[in-house]
Amino acid sequence: MRHSNRIEADYILETHIAPEKAAQIIAGEQSSGTFVAVPGETPELKALAAAEVVSLETIDTYTGRPALEGRYPTDGAMLIHRVKMTLSWPLATVGTSLPNLLATVAGNLFELACVSGLRITDIRLPVAFFDKYKGPAFGIAGTRELSGVATGPLVGTIIKPSVGLTPEQTASAVSELVTGGIDFIKDDELQSDSDVCPFDQRVEQVMRVINESADRTGRKAMYAFNLTGELDEMRWRHDKLVSAGATCLMVSLNSVGLAAFLELRSFSQLPIHAHRNGWGYLTRHRSLGWSYVAWQKIWRLAGADHMHVNGIDNKFSEDNETVLQAARECLTPMSEDKPCLVMPVFSSGQSVLQADSTYSGLKSDDLIVTAGGGIMAHPKGPAAGVQALREAWQAAMAGEALSSAAERSENLRLAAGIRA
Known part of the structure; x- marks a missing residue:
């Protein structure tokens, strides 16, 4: 249940880079940012529209091979981090569209190079979604x-x-x-x-x-x-x-x-x-x-x-x-x-x-x-x-x-x- 003006999603993230950096890359990719700084992405705009990393909690760290295939810096064993990650987005920039919600919480983030594993485990939606959508009729x-x-x-x-x-x-x-x-x-x-x-x-x-x-x-x-x-x-x-x-x-x-x-x-x-x-x-x-x-x-x-x-x-x-x-x-x-x-x-x-x-x-x-x-x-x-x-x-x-x-x-x- 949720009654704020932000959308939240929980993930299990696996990455071979610092989890804090990976989370920021994901948050930027799924909101106002891209792979380089662009004109117009001002601090004011970020404050209004950017996704936020709400929390990161370590699950485990181990040396081994990534869970998923990808373009990694080595073919051998790497230090792998697994964390629980929560991201949030302002309702004002996402809107109350379920198809667009999917593009936001489950879009390009899965294939980012820093991601060697990512699983969405829960979502929490503002009341505006429940006002808009009918839910089950029967x-x-x-x-x-x-x-x-x-x-x-x-x-x-x-x-x-x-x-x-x-x-x-x-x-x-x-x-x-x-x-x-x-x-x-x-x-x-x-x-x-x-x-x-x-x-x-x-x-x-x-x-x-x-x-x-x-x-x-x-x-x-x-x-x-x-x-x-x-x-x-x-x-x-x-x-x-x-x-x-x-x-x-x-x-x-x-x-x-x-x-x-x-x-x-x-x-x-x-x-x-x-x-x-x-x-x-x-x-x-x-x-x-x-x-x-x-x-x-x-x-x-x-x-x-x-x-x-x-x-x-x-x-x-x-x-x-x-x-x-x-x-x-x-x-x-x-x-x-x-x-x-x-x-x-x-x-x-x-x-x-x-x-x-x-x-x-x-x-x-x-x-x-x-x-x-x-x-x-x-x-x-x-x-x-x-x-x-x-x-x-x-x-x-x-x-x-x-x-x-x-x-x-x-x-x-x-x-x-x-x-x-």
């Missing part, structure tokens, strides 16, 4: 209202195979899932609009199934259709979803970019399920890129309603504590007046086996858990997979061991691989 409360799930996680899945199914085959899978009582279904991020499964036809076929089920049961499963595309395509696809009675849309954040996402938020009448595919190239190296703590704040303020955070014991590279920290951040208020709380979405190799550790680590039932194979590959079919995952979460929230709950449920026992 968030947790709106998602629960539309899905009819008042408490507990939204039990969900991803259509699998990811691509290759026709609209009719997709609708058939959805029919099994809604019959089984699923709360949430999403397209895989690879599935948008193809010759095999055109967007329009997929929407028509899937929503026919969902709407008919809702008419019978009074409860409507939420389906996040992937409308990722160019601006005109996303607007047209959004309108198609609204007219078909859909209650969610999905977009790949790193594919469409921040400006396109803001435009989507400006006209969307549906919750925006924000997929972070491509996140690895922003974060995988520990000495480069973004932490999720900082990155997710941009998209929450921009208007995401759900945000992917990976999953416990996932198939990717993140450890469990990093995943849980990401999820907790989604549930941590950004501002007193505009908290921008969003639903964290757990995915990637999820099944009944992770329910207890997810709940005990998150300490909240405000989440969407999506199990692809964990539901679709159940020995008794997807409906049994849905029921098993729901029972696993009910046990976790009640503090009951999975093995104990499985004694009462064949579906849960089969899903957990527990022998009778």
Whole structure:
């Protein structure tokens, strides 16, 4: 939370020169300065517009090779400094533009010659940003209202195979899932609009199934259709979803970019399920890129309603504590007046086996858990997979061991691989 007229960003900086000098180079590059003194960069202008080095705190110093490739004075070992660095910028010269904010806090600084490693770990924004940007339109409360799930996680899945199914085959899978009582279904991020499964036809076929089920049961499963595309395509696809009675849309954040996402938020009448595919190239190296703590704040303020955070014991590279920290951040208020709380979405190799550790680590039932194979590959079919995952979460929230709950449920026992 922040209420000053300055923007702050925290970094882990690695450098082979004096950290104080490196920090000043970075601050100059990212505000009023350049590599040489220029006419007009007066002390008065610097006082008004320059970035400030708020703090430097040593983490460690060692002799070795730089974390990242670069143009260094030697090919051998060097004295390397790692420090925590905080920079700040005056709001008056940056403005309240999220795209320009990115250019400021995460622009050319990463490739400076004095930088052998740099990772942005957090940002703090003045209240003017929260006055300008809408944040999530639906968030947790709106998602629960539309899905009819008042408490507990939204039990969900991803259509699998990811691509290759026709609209009719997709609708058939959805029919099994809604019959089984699923709360949430999403397209895989690879599935948008193809010759095999055109967007329009997929929407028509899937929503026919969902709407008919809702008419019978009074409860409507939420389906996040992937409308990722160019601006005109996303607007047209959004309108198609609204007219078909859909209650969610999905977009790949790193594919469409921040400006396109803001435009989507400006006209969307549906919750925006924000997929972070491509996140690895922003974060995988520990000495480069973004932490999720900082990155997710941009998209929450921009208007995401759900945000992917990976999953416990996932198939990717993140450890469990990093995943849980990401999820907790989604549930941590950004501002007193505009908290921008969003639903964290757990995915990637999820099944009944992770329910207890997810709940005990998150300490909240405000989440969407999506199990692809964990539901679709159940020995008794997807409906049994849905029921098993729901029972696993009910046990976790009640503090009951999975093995104990499985004694009462064949579906849960089969899903957990527990022998009778």
